[in-house]
Amino acid sequence: MLVKPTEDDFMVAKKWQTYAEKIYPYIKFDLEKQANAARLLRKKLNLTPANLLELLEFVSGDDFWMDKACSLISLNKISNNGLPKIQNVLNSMHQRFNKFKKMVIAAKQIDKQGSGDQFPW
16 A cells, blocks of 8 residues: 655655755755655654754754755665764754753853853843
8 A cells, every 4th residue: 555645744845845946956856755755754763744844944054964965855865874864964963952952051050150141041
């Protein structure tokens, strides 16, 4: 039985396609193939449509990934290190989040110590 992409998959695919066409305006992306890639990623990794949109937000704002991971289809491909590209992107997201989290914790510690600088948190 052939499983078709959902409306959410098409919505996610359209947003990724819009981004990809800004990066590579000379390439035509097939919306149905992108939607199917979204469905496969969600199924394989137990992701939600919101997770795929968060991934797009990260990719589009990351200097390294912005032109290397702009297609849902490309995220399913194996990278040179042997991992699926999506795993490498998720690892980068995790590292950035942890770095930010450590900075917030450090800033709170400085604020508690009364350095004279006040932070909004």
